[in-house]
Amino acid sequence: MINNLPQKTVERLSLYRRALVSISDEKENIHSHRLAHMLKINPAHVRRDLMLIGFQGDIHKGYDIKELIDYIGKAIDCNYTQKVAFVGIGEIGRQVERHFELSGTKLKVAATFKLEEDRTRNVDGVKCYSVSKMVTVIKKENVEILVLAVPPKEAQKIADKAIAAGIKGILNFSSVYLKAPKNIYIDNFDIVATVEKLAYFTNKEFCKTEGDELKKETK
Amino acid sequence: MINNLPQKTVERLSLYRRALVSISDEKENIHSHRLAHMLKINPAHVRRDLMLIGFQGDIHKGYDIKELIDYIGKAIDCNYTQKVAFVGIGEIGRQVERHFELSGTKLKVAATFKLEEDRTRNVDGVKCYSVSKMVTVIKKENVEILVLAVPPKEAQKIADKAIAAGIKGILNFSSVYLKAPKNIYIDNFDIVATVEKLAYFTNKEFCKTEGDELKKETK
DNA sequence: TAGATTGTTAATCGATTAACAATC
DNA sequence: TAGATTGTTAATCGATTAACAATC
Helix, strand or coil, rough: HHHHHHCHHHHHHHHHCCCCHHHCCCCCCCCCCHHHHHHCCCHHHHHHHHHHHCCCCCCEEEHHHHHHHHHHHHHCCCCCCCEEECCCCCHHHHHHHHHHHHHHHCCCEEEEECCCCCCCCCCCCCCEEHHHHHHHHHHCEEEEEEEEEECCCHHHHHHHHHHHHCCCCEECCCCCCCCCCCCEEEEEECCHHHHHHHHHHHHHHHHHHHHHHHHHHHC | CCCCCCHHHHHHHHHHHHHHHHHHCCCCCHHHHHHHHCCCCCCCHHHHHHHCCCCCCCCCCCEHHHHHHHHHHHCCCCCEEEEEEECHHEEEEEHHHHHHHHHHCCCCEEEEEEEEECEEEEECCCCEEEEEHHHHHHHHHHHHEECCCHHHHHHHHHHHHHHHCCCEEEEEEECCCCCCCCCCCCCCCCCCHHHHHHHHHHHHHCCCHHHHHHHHHHC
């Protein structure tokens, strides 16, 4: 584990790794601008981040994908498997609506949609439909903003439908880069990268002795 | 609506409003350092943000809470109620585990907990328990990281139990400032503030004509 | 008045990006 | 070689914070 990496760099390293794993069957090497393109960031960013973890590429072939995947693991992973738990994530929609009601904002949770549910339910005044009804409901209710948290495979398909139905902004939790027209505002929150960042910093705390001394010396 | 506010300012304005609403019954005015303290940020930040939306305080009394709540609404809200929908937020735990498995990280989703469920289920290899079993499971499985997305009232109580059981880091979706010992790493993601930011920028797009001209002139 | 707070500018800090020498 | 890419420094950009005159 490398101590004292910037927060944002740790997040990106997590994103690099996921992108690299997804293409590791097809390719052996990748250039900084290709990897940057996959994440929609600047190539200099990629090179700088890899510099920080001390990973070197080949001037012609670029970076060795398998080696880089391992190297990122060495840089940010703990030396044992850390466990994660989720508490009550399903309740988020209703909570947010409650906040909206309290804070006097001009926002309203008009509906929630579930992937595996067929019947329509009404929970605390917020209707919960099957996703198959999404287009109809968006149009009928003029829903403008979508909070999207579905499996990667479904994400783009559902986003496309929602945009066609009139959605203007998406808060995207689905860890997939969504293609969308420029006038659609998209805010990506990558929960996987965030948890990995969290894990890194809890580890760092764990290896405090080394890390803190290094920090002080650098300053 | 005020155009060209920085993203972070819009997010904080949403947080200010929520904090102000929560105390508007008890107090009439608030000083910048009190409001800053509620959000754990710098007082200069508060004053600067309010300056950007042109809100003026009294040099002795501070800011009028009710007026400020209205003023924030005028600055960031749309002139009609925008609707929001949620798709499949309940699936997040399992998705994240799938990503972990694929990307070769040293992380594992050990359990998910639900507030309203009593029986233990097993979905795609991830066990889903009642929250009442949380402490036991965290200890038994040595869970280190918790993704917490429960209603505000429960959040602190559940966090306390989890920390006592050995949790080291929390990704907090519950829009509540969690009190915790310094060695617990906490990452807050405020979904309410994020959706309000999103709404602001979709509105801005909507009022493009004015906004873009202003932008160009400023540059 | 003395003391405290606002409004605002300037300084600082960190993150992003441009640029380019070194390299093959 | 000519051309392309890396590794790294310097410049830029934006966000945060310190500082302080103005005010009551």
